[in-house]
Amino acid sequence: xxxxxxxxxxxxxxxxxxxxxxxxxxxxxxxxxxxxxxxxxxxxxxxxxxxxxxxxxxxxxxxxxxxxxxxxxxxxxxxxxxxxxxxxxxxxxxxxxxxxxxxxxxxxxxxxxxxxxxxxxxxxxxxxxxxxxxxxxxxxxxxxxxxxxxxxxxxxxxxxxxxxxxxxxxxxxxxxxxxxxxxxxxxxxxxxxxxxxxxxxxxxxxxxxxxxxxxxxxxxxxxxxxxxxxxxxxxxxxxxxxxxxxxxxxxxxxxxxxxxxxxxxxxxxxxxxxxxxxxxxxxxxxxxxxxxxxxxxxxxxxxxxxxxxxxxxxxxx
Amino acid sequence: xxxxxxxxxxxxxxxxxxxxxxxxxxxxxxxxxxxxxxxxxxxxxxxxxxxxxxxxxxxxxxxxxxxxxxxxxxxxxxxxxxxxxxxxxxxxxxxxxxxxxxxxxxxxxxxxxxxxxxxxxxxxxxxxxxxxxxxxxxxxxxxxxxxxxxxxxxxxxxxxxxxxxxxxxxxxxxxxxxxxxxxxxxxxxxxxxxxxxxxxxxxxxxxxxxxxxxxxxxxxxxxxx
Numbered sequence: 001x002x003x004x005x006x007x008x009x010x011x012x013x014x015x016x017x018x019x020x021x022x023x024x025x026x027x028x029x030x031x032x033x034x035x036x037x038x039x040x041x042x043x044x045x046x047x048x049x050x051x052x053x054x055x056x057x058x059x060x061x062x063x064x065x066x067x068x069x070x071x072x073x074x075x076x077x078x079x080x081x082x083x084x085x086x087x088x089x090x091x092x093x094x095x096x097x098x099x100x101x102x103x104x105x106x107x108x109x110x111x112x113x114x115x116x117x118x119x120x121x122x123x124x125x126x127x128x129x130x131x132x133x134x135x136x137x138x139x140x141x142x143x144x145x146x147x148x149x150x151x152x153x154x155x156x157x158x159x160x161x162x163x164x165x166x167x168x169x170x171x172x173x174x175x176x177x178x179x180x181x182x183x184x185x186x187x188x189x190x191x192x193x194x195x196x197x198x199x200x201x202x203x204x205x206x207x208x209x210x211x212x213x214x215x216x217x218x219x220x221x222x223x224x225x226x227x228x229x230x231x232x233x234x235x236x237x238x239x240x241x242x243x244x245x246x247x248x249x250x251x252x253x254x255x256x257x258x259x260x261x262x263x264x265x266x267x268x269x270x271x272x273x274x275x276x277x278x279x280x281x282x283x284x285x286x287x288x289x290x291x292x293x294x295x296x297x298x299x300x301x302x303x304x305x306x307x308x309x310x311x312x313x314x315x316x317x
Numbered sequence: 318x319x320x321x322x323x324x325x326x327x328x329x330x331x332x333x334x335x336x337x338x339x340x341x342x343x344x345x346x347x348x349x350x351x352x353x354x355x356x357x358x359x360x361x362x363x364x365x366x367x368x369x370x371x372x373x374x375x376x377x378x379x380x381x382x383x384x385x386x387x388x389x390x391x392x393x394x395x396x397x398x399x400x401x402x403x404x405x406x407x408x409x410x411x412x413x414x415x416x417x418x419x420x421x422x423x424x425x426x427x428x429x430x431x432x433x434x435x436x437x438x439x440x441x442x443x444x445x446x447x448x449x450x451x452x453x454x455x456x457x458x459x460x461x462x463x464x465x466x467x468x469x470x471x472x473x474x475x476x477x478x479x480x481x482x483x484x485x486x487x488x489x490x491x492x493x494x495x496x497x498x499x500x501x502x503x504x505x506x507x508x509x510x511x512x513x514x515x516x517x518x519x520x521x522x523x524x525x526x527x528x529x530x531x532x533x534x535x536x537x538x539x540x541x542x
Contacts, residue, residue, distance in 0.1 A: 024510075026453075133493070183326070231372075236327065263327030265327070291328035
């Protein structure tokens with residue numbers, strides 16, 4: 001068992017997501033940075049889809065009542081065990097009664113914590129992913145709170161030295177532009193609007209959350225911004241009437257009535273999820289063919305570690 | 318038949334547009350198209366999100382290239398798909414003042430009496446054009462135009478699940494507790510989304526027909542709870 005001493009700002013149990021219900025308006029949810037998620041499970045020898053903790057901006061304080069192996073990936077929040085800094089992207093043996101805490105955020109926005117054996121919470125609608133809007137999944141359908149107990153799966157605490165290969169470790173989340181392709185309503189933008197999208201940097205707003213990254217700068221449309229409600233996918237850049245773009249993430253609603261001007265490519269969703277309020281992002285347009293090739297190359301690297309996420313029929317997203 | 322409009326929607330989905338307006342004809346095309354995909358054997362097709370006039374199709378481009386999927390979708394013969402008989406769902410609603418939080422406002426805005434409002438609301442069969450906005454929320458068409466009523470100026474921070482409301486020319490039900498600006502005229506005891514009912518998580522599907530019928534507060538409390 002792991003005891004939650006402090007919850008952190010927003011810590012949830014997440015897996016790869018909840019599939020098959022988008023046609024009923026149910027978002028997929030699941031981890032936002034799939035790369036860090038997969039690596040965390042790999043470090044401790046878990047199945048690729050085992051649930052982990054997704055930790056946002058400020059880390060929790062956790063007491064381990066059992067000896068386990070853990071892995072910490074994603075944003076660097078300076079993790080410490082019993083006050084001593086520990087290495088990220090590396091399998092760590094944690095002894096009984098140890099305390100895990102986090103320091104100041106050094107880069108990124110979201111940290112992933114895996115535990116050997118995973119978390120023993122029920123699957124709701126085939127997933128352990130927390131979707132708090134519908135009180136679904138995770139621990140009681142909501143973020144962790146101080147005093148919670150996290151039950152663990154069958155723990156195999158046999159320890160194996162493991163480190164994430166250097167080329168898969170993201171040392172910085174701020175240098176690369178976010179790559180996009182044009183969205184279905186790109187043509188509704190004014191000439192100035194189109195220019196602003198690709199020349200201006202955008203600032204991540206403080207109201208950003210698992211539903212979307214809200215950007216602070218205004219982009220102009222030629223015509224009104226209302227349209228017939230239609231589907232949304234992860235990475236859709238929507239332009240509401242305020243003119244301030246929202247990049248929609250895993251907890252976003254499945255349909256919306258605002259122009260979808262861009263879509264962030266699948267390969268860049270993980271890095272997008274690591275942008276925190278105040279960070280600057282830039283969009284760079286690429287072709288569909290290029291976007292898919294980028295994803296293919298990236299997955300090839302993960303496949304080498306047997307970490308390509310395979311989906312059953314109808315379970316793609 | 319006119320060729321379908323198919324375009325990329327991000328790098329992992331494509332968007333099929335079957336009409337440019339909200340109409341019964343376009344809706345039926347959408348429903349037929351979804352059925353055609355679901356009964357086809359096209360590889361690499363993932364989840365579908367259908368709306369009033371579009372279908373979003375997720376796909377795995379490692380299994381099927383965009384151009385190949387596009388041409389296979391264009392070949393689907395949606396004219397041949399027969400739409401099964403509409404499933405009519407009867408929905409009990411209690412219009413008692415305890416639940417009808419905005420009945421007074423609706424009375425003054427529509428110049429109708431409470432009885433007339435209930436009668437008009439329960440006299441029509443509505444069509445579920447699409448689901449979306451939140452889990453289990455259905456967009457209904459077919460409300461009597463005399464019930465038209467603008468949204469509340471100040472949305473509520475929490476509307477209870479089951480609440481039945483009117484917004485502009487539309488009526489609908491909140492499947493979850495949620496913030497919202499609809500004018501609330503009643504409440505249904507039905508669970509539209511039930512995570513513990515694994516054989517039927519969602520009560521309503523796209524294409525269903527809906528009829529509201531009035532129940533008393535006593536029935537709401539004793540029969541349905």
